[in-house]
Amino acid sequence: xxxxxxxxSLLCSQSNPAMDCEYAEAVANSPxxxxxxxxxxWTTKEDLxxxxxxxxxxxxxxxxxxxxxxxxxxxxxxxxxxxxxLTGCVPREWSQCKQRWGxxxxxxxxxxxxxxxxxxxxxxxxxxxxxMKAAHExxxxxxQAKFTMEHCWRELRHDQKWKSVFKSxxxxxxxxxxxxxxxxxxxxxPPGVKASKxxxxxxxxxxxxxxxxxxxxxxxxxISQQKLLYRLLAKTDLSPNxxxxxxxxxxxxxx
Numbered sequence: 001x002x003x004x005x006x007x008x009s010l011l012c013s014q015s016n017p018a019m020d021c022e023y024a025e026a027v028a029n030s031p032x033x034x035x036x037x038x039x040x041x042w043t044t045k046e047d048l049x050x051x052x053x054x055x056x057x058x059x060x061x062x063x064x065x066x067x068x069x070x071x072x073x074x075x076x077x078x079x080x081x082x083x084x085x086l087t088g089c090v091p092r093e094w095s096q097c098k099q100r101w102g103x104x105x106x107x108x109x110x111x112x113x114x115x116x117x118x119x120x121x122x123x124x125x126x127x128x129x130x131x132m133k134a135a136h137e138x139x140x141x142x143x144q145a146k147f148t149m150e151h152c153w154r155e156l157r158h159d160q161k162w163k164s165v166f167k168s169x170x171x172x173x174x175x176x177x178x179x180x181x182x183x184x185x186x187x188x189x190p191p192g193v194k195a196s197k198x199x200x201x202x203x204x205x206x207x208x209x210x211x212x213x214x215x216x217x218x219x220x221x222x223i224s225q226q227k228l229l230y231r232l233l234a235k236t237d238l239s240p241n242x243x244x245x246x247x248x249x250x251x252x253x254x255x
Contacts (some may be wrong), residue, residue, distance in 0.1 A: 040090055042100055044151050047115045049086055052153050053079035054101055073098045112162050114139040114147070225249050 053076040077094035080086065094099075118134035126134075132150075139147045147153075156162045174229075230240065232246040 014027045043089075045085060046080070046089065046092070047104065047149070047152050048155055049080050049083045049099070050076070050097055050100060051104065051152060053083075055159065068092070076101075080170075086138050098217070105148060106160060107147065108153045108156055110143060111135065111149070111153050112157075114142065115153075134241055222253070225253060229253065 054197055057072060057075050059078065073094035076097050077092060080097055081091045115131070115135040117138050118131045121134070122131055137148055139145075153162070229246065229249040232249070236240070238246065
């Protein structure tokens with residue numbers, strides 16, 4: 001046991017990014033080593049490293065979803081056991097990492113619902129602490145157990161899978177509702193034939209009504225100009241301004 005712990009500690013202490021993690025994995029899985037059989041409670045630090053390992057491994061652009069389950073979790077096992085943050089800690093097997101992640105994922109997903117419910121019913125004047133207290137109460141009422149993984153939720157809450165969709169009343173930046181996703185141009189479906197024809201008829205109908213209104217207004221304006229011109233022509237003594245207006249009306253009516 002001491003020999004095994006010493007080897008793993010030596011591997012975990014190598015924080016150089018160029019370290020051969022495949023070699024570390026091979027050593028950790030060597031049949032000549034006896035791994036601890038006792039079940040050790042996960043610490044907050046271990047949880048955070050596990051989450052970091054899961055996020056980094058699951059979002060690897062090369063392997064991503066094409067990884068086999070065992071291979072995927074063995075990568076996370078190496079990530080956890082090689083982390084300089086856990087130097088001196090008892091190493092974790094990939095099956096332990098997988099089991100712990102299942103628990104984290106389940107609890108955090110449930111708490112996301114509780115938190116969203118608390119945000120939705122947030123009263124004016126309540127702050128983040130009030131929302132968190134309400135979220136914990138909702139969680140306890142729903143599942144008859146306390147939520148003990150707030151550190152995990154805080155680490156995952158900004159990832160797309162666990163983001164809250166409600167906006168808090170105080171409008172704080174970290175709880176602001178995500179902007180609506182912009183649909184790529186190539187993904188926008190073109191309108192159907194019937195929809196296009198209906199829109200065209202509607203547009204033409206509006207254009208025709210607008211043209212009709214314009215025609216009526218123009219006719220009324222012309223009539224008003226004619227009446228004004230008749231009054232000016234009936235006068236014998238016109239002022240300079242009236243003469244200018246008369247000439248302008250004659251010019252417009254003759255166009």
